[in-house]
Amino acid sequence: MDTLSLEGIRKIYPNGTVALKGVDLVVRPGTVHGLLGANGAGKSTLIKILSGAITASGGTMRLGERQLAWKRPADAMKAGVATIYQHIPVVSTLSVIDNVFLSKTAGWRRSDEDAAKLRRVMEKIGYYLDPDATVGDLSIGQRQMVSIITALIEGAQIMVMDEPTASLGVEERDVVYKVVRQLTSIEGKAVIFVSHFLDEILALTDDVTVIRDGVVVLTARTSEVDSDAIANAIVGRAIEAIAREHAEKSADTGGIALSVKDLASGSRLAPANFNVATGEVLGLAGFLGSGRSEILHAVFGADPKAVGAVTLNDKPVGRSPRAAMRAGMALVPEDRSSQGLFMQSSVCMNISFPYLSSLSKWTVLPEVARERNVAEEMIRRLKIKTSSSESLVSELSGGNAQKVAIAKWLASRPAMLLLDEPTAGIDIGAKADILALIREFAANGGSVLLVSSEFEELLAVCDRILVLRKGHIVAERIASQTSEHELVLLASGA
Amino acid sequence: MHMTRLKEEIGLIAPSTTVGSGVLIDEKKENLAVSKSRDPYVLGILREFGVYVALALVLFIVTAIAMYLGKSQPLTAANLSNIVYQASLTGIMAIAMTVVLITGNFDLSVGSVAALVGVVFLMTVGTLGFGIAAILALSVAAFVGLVNGAINQFLGINAFIVTLGMLTGARGIILVLTDGRSLNSTDESAVAAMQLFETTRQPMNVVLYCVGGLFAICGLVGLYRGSTSRVRGVFALIGATIVGGMGILSGPRDTVANPAIYFLVFTVVIWLLLTFTTFGRRLYAVGGNAEAARLAGVNVVGYKIFGFLLSSLAAGFAGLLYVSRLGSTYPGAMQGAELAVIASAILGGTSLFGGSGSVLKSAAGALLLVTLTNGFNLLNLGANYQGIIEGVVIIVAAAIYTVGAGRRR
Numbered sequence: 076m077d078t079l080s081l082e083g084i085r086k087i088y089p090n091g092t093v094a095l096k097g098v099d100l101v102v103r104p105g106t107v108h109g110l111l112g113a114n115g116a117g118k119s120t121l122i123k124i125l126s127g128a129i130t131a132s133g134g135t136m137r138l139g140e141r142q143l144a145w146k147r148p149a150d151a152m153k154a155g156v157a158t159i160y161q162h163i164p165v166v167s168t169l170s171v172i173d174n175v176f177l178s179k180t181a182g183w184r185r186s187d188e189d190a191a192k193l194r195r196v197m198e199k200i201g202y203y204l205d206p207d208a209t210v211g212d213l214s215i216g217q218r219q220m221v222s223i224i225t226a227l228i229e230g231a232q233i234m235v236m237d238e239p240t241a242s243l244g245v246e247e248r249d250v251v252y253k254v255v256r257q258l259t260s261i262e263g264k265a266v267i268f269v270s271h272f273l274d275e276i277l278a279l280t281d282d283v284t285v286i287r288d289g290v291v292v293l294t295a296r297t298s299e300v301d302s303d304a305i306a307n308a309i310v311g312r313a314i315e316a317i318a319r320e321h322a323e324k325s326a327d328t329g330g331i332a333l334s335v336k337d338l339a340s341g342s343r344l345a346p347a348n349f350n351v352a353t354g355e356v357l358g359l360a361g362f363l364g365s366g367r368s369e370i371l372h373a374v375f376g377a378d379p380k381a382v383g384a385v386t387l388n389d390k391p392v393g394r395s396p397r398a399a400m401r402a403g404m405a406l407v408p409e410d411r412s413s414q415g416l417f418m419q420s421s422v423c424m425n426i427s428f429p430y431l432s433s434l435s436k437w438t439v440l441p442e443v444a445r446e447r448n449v450a451e452e453m454i455r456r457l458k459i460k461t462s463s464s465e466s467l468v469s470e471l472s473g474g475n476a477q478k479v480a481i482a483k484w485l486a487s488r489p490a491m492l493l494l495d496e497p498t499a500g501i502d503i504g505a506k507a508d509i510l511a512l513i514r515e516f517a518a519n520g521g522s523v524l525l526v527s528s529e530f531e532e533l534l535a536v537c538d539r540i541l542v543l544r545k546g547h548i549v550a551e552r553i554a555s556q557t558s559e560h561e562l563v564l565l566a567s568g569a
Numbered sequence: 570m571h572m573t574r575l576k577e578e579i580g581l582i583a584p585s586t587t588v589g590s591g592v593l594i595d596e597k598k599e600n601l602a603v604s605k606s607r608d609p610y611v612l613g614i615l616r617e618f619g620v621y622v623a624l625a626l627v628l629f630i631v632t633a634i635a636m637y638l639g640k641s642q643p644l645t646a647a648n649l650s651n652i653v654y655q656a657s658l659t660g661i662m663a664i665a666m667t668v669v670l671i672t673g674n675f676d677l678s679v680g681s682v683a684a685l686v687g688v689v690f691l692m693t694v695g696t697l698g699f700g701i702a703a704i705l706a707l708s709v710a711a712f713v714g715l716v717n718g719a720i721n722q723f724l725g726i727n728a729f730i731v732t733l734g735m736l737t738g739a740r741g742i743i744l745v746l747t748d749g750r751s752l753n754s755t756d757e758s759a760v761a762a763m764q765l766f767e768t769t770r771q772p773m774n775v776v777l778y779c780v781g782g783l784f785a786i787c788g789l790v791g792l793y794r795g796s797t798s799r800v801r802g803v804f805a806l807i808g809a810t811i812v813g814g815m816g817i818l819s820g821p822r823d824t825v826a827n828p829a830i831y832f833l834v835f836t837v838v839i840w841l842l843l844t845f846t847t848f849g850r851r852l853y854a855v856g857g858n859a860e861a862a863r864l865a866g867v868n869v870v871g872y873k874i875f876g877f878l879l880s881s882l883a884a885g886f887a888g889l890l891y892v893s894r895l896g897s898t899y900p901g902a903m904q905g906a907e908l909a910v911i912a913s914a915i916l917g918g919t920s921l922f923g924g925s926g927s928v929l930k931s932a933a934g935a936l937l938l939v940t941l942t943n944g945f946n947l948l949n950l951g952a953n954y955q956g957i958i959e960g961v962v963i964i965v966a967a968a969i970y971t972v973g974a975g976r977r978r
Contacts, residue, residue: 417858441850
């Protein structure tokens with residue numbers, strides 16, 4: 076097994092964006108190497124160079140003594156470097172064994188030899204899957220295993236795993252950790268492990284490298300650093316700062332703004348009753364499938380099956396998104412690219428869209444100048460990094476796109492914000508900005524209903540937290556009188 | 570200086586204000602980190618204005634060859650208006666098809682609907698008179714459109730399948746109604762009304778001045794607004810000059826047939842609706858991301874059904890023009906028309922995935938197809954070769970729009 080070493084890797088995109096300004100990286104065999112960085116730091120570019128999806132503009136890559144140069148992903152595969160992407164490219168209509176041997180060019184579609192080979196690999200990593208199961212029926216975690224097994228069958232020495240745990244549940248994460256340890260300590264492979272979660276980086280990796288603005292800002296043995304050092308290397312800012320500020324100006328909330336009575340939706344949401352006060356941030360804590368998103372959609376009238384009564388400032392709210400908007404509510408949905416934004420439209424058009432009529436002459440003729448003013452004001456206020464308000468949203472990084480998804484609602488100064496995982500999959504810098512924004516919104520008399528699977532975040536910004544499990548509200552806690560530990564126990568029903 | 574900036578925007582010369590390739594990233598100026606990606610200029614221009622350029626090119630080539638062969642076919646206003654007239658039926662349907670495609674749907678049933686409307690109209694025009702029969706026939710079209718939309722939206726069946734079924738089903742209804750025989754109207758007043766509707770001609774220079782004036786206004790507004798719309802403004806002004814010039818050159822006896830005017834008016838109305846109104850913006854939004862539009866309070870179902878309704882109504886109108894032109898119809902009338910209609914929209918760069926498309930370009934696409942056909946007839950190429958060349962043109966057009974993939978409407 077050889078050491079992978081990168082020296083002075085640079086990447087300048089044809090449009091002039093400098094993504095990497097000379098990155099050095101040494102990955103020892105038999106180790107897990109953690110790779111971290113905020114969105115837009117150059118992490119994904121580095122992964123793409125390693126996988127052969129794009130070529131570097133300069134620098135050298137070596138595996139042992141061998142100089143590496145590849146033009147396409149197949150070259151990287153042949154050299155023994157496999158990349159396991161976050162969005163796993165598998166053919167969901169084919170079986171596990173068909174997927175694993177997809178790149179096979181000779182021989183029959185299925186042979187006993189292949190089946191035996193697959194069995195051996197599964198034994199090696201200690202993870203078993205039915206070879207005939209259709210991949211489309213598998214969970215995300217199982218699909219990830221399919222791509223890991225594929226990489227092993229093709230003889231990978233080094234595996235690059237791009238946020239493998241981001242979309243997994245707790246149990247599936249443990250499986251990934253186990254397999255990664257097995258691969259490195261017993262099989263002697265090297266794993267480059269990309270993640271946003273500091274705890275798993277600390278627990279799993281041997282070495283750690285942090286990239287910021289296209290250069291390496293920290294590289295060390297994991298045992299010699301702590302989470303503070305890593306977090307500081309990533310941004311320098313931390314969520315705690317907001318939490319501290321929040322605690323100092325302890326919330327004095329006003330009267331009831333939102334009142335929800337017997338709101339239910341089929342089997343996914345049992346009748347829920349709760350209030351949100353003016354200037355209050357109410358958190359909804361719960362795991363995937365606990366009914367947390369369903370509550371938001373039901374309150375906003377976006378769930379046609381929902382029944383129950385919702386009033387905002389003592390006025391009943393009609394059961395449709397349009398009625399909710401008119402009453403002063405805004406919903407920022409969980410998945411910004413499929414639910415929140417028009418990715419192929421400009422930042423400006425996205426921001427002006429919900430309240431386009433109010434920016435139009437006689438409500439039907441949009442006035443471009445007014446739209447642009449509003450968009451530019453929001454870009455300034457939310458510190459959205461974009462070259463202009465005319466840029467397409469698809470050109471922005473995840474954190475900035477999320478800010479656009481929030482900005483389009485803030486422009487009209489709603490009374491009530493419903494936020495569904497507003498910080499999922501974005502870097503700590505943008506996360507801190509968004510959390511600060513939530514506090515500021517509440518301080519100015521707005522009310523917020525916030526869903527997040529990161530309980531630490533809820534504790535930092537919320538005044539009160541409702542815990543959900545299997546569609547029921549099972550507990551209510553004052554944020555300052557509870558802990559992450561207690562919330563996890565309540566939400567998991569332990 | 571002004572000209573230099575124009576050239577910069579059109580992409581003739583490299584921008585003078587930015588030096589080098591933008592490697593100067595200032596640590597503090599984080600904005601630069603997200604720099605805007607640009608297509609290669611030529612490809613970008615081709616994608617933006619390709620169908621107009623192609624139309625002009627084909628017109629000139631066909632004319633040049635015709636003149637070389639001694640078949641006089643000068644590019645006169647009269648000849649051009651004839652092309653618009655021939656393209657009018659396909660064009661009217663292609664405009665509505667573009668709207669359906671923008672909402673992210675698809676309508677295969679337009680040919681059958683047009684034929685059905687023609688049949689209903691001819692069967693009733695003798696007894697009910699032109700106006701009532703036309704309204705009745707168009708109501709049938711509207712009903713078909715609503716059924717298409719309702720099945721698609723409320724049952725969730727793919728538009729391709731729904732309208733494929735409607736294509737076959739409506740043709741079946743025609744066969745039942747006509748018993749497989751052709752139909753014509755013998756009622757004299759009805760025939761007169763049909764001719765008034767279809768065959769009447771209007772003075773050409775008035776029409777050309779109107780179109781030229783519209784182009785000029787758009788061009789000036791584009792120049793005034795600046796930035797990206799400026800390139801469009803220049804093109805619109807060039808168009809205005811050409812059209813206006815033809816208006817001056819056209820003789821006092823030159824005329825335009827009514828269907829060409831219907832086509833022009835319909836195109837302009839839908840273009841204004843899509844470009845300048847909130848309704849148009851939401852129509853694009855519904856096709857671009859239906860869920861985001863729904864969560865922003867847009868009645869997604871309504872907008873999508875509107876697309877089908879408009880498409881069927883436009884097909885019905887085309888059907889009326891068709892039977893008025895011939896005074897008769899037969900069960901196989903307008904069979905396969907949907908293919909030319911969809912081809913026009915694709916030539917105009919409309920995305921089959923929704924969220925983008927331009928009716929002006931689809932109109933140009935329809936004109937392009939007719940010009941090609943005219944060229945073939947002129948060169949005696951015969952129908953055998955036409956299909957091949959049209960097929961190649963459509964695929965090449967789609968390739969130009971797709972290569973590089975920078976989709977922007």
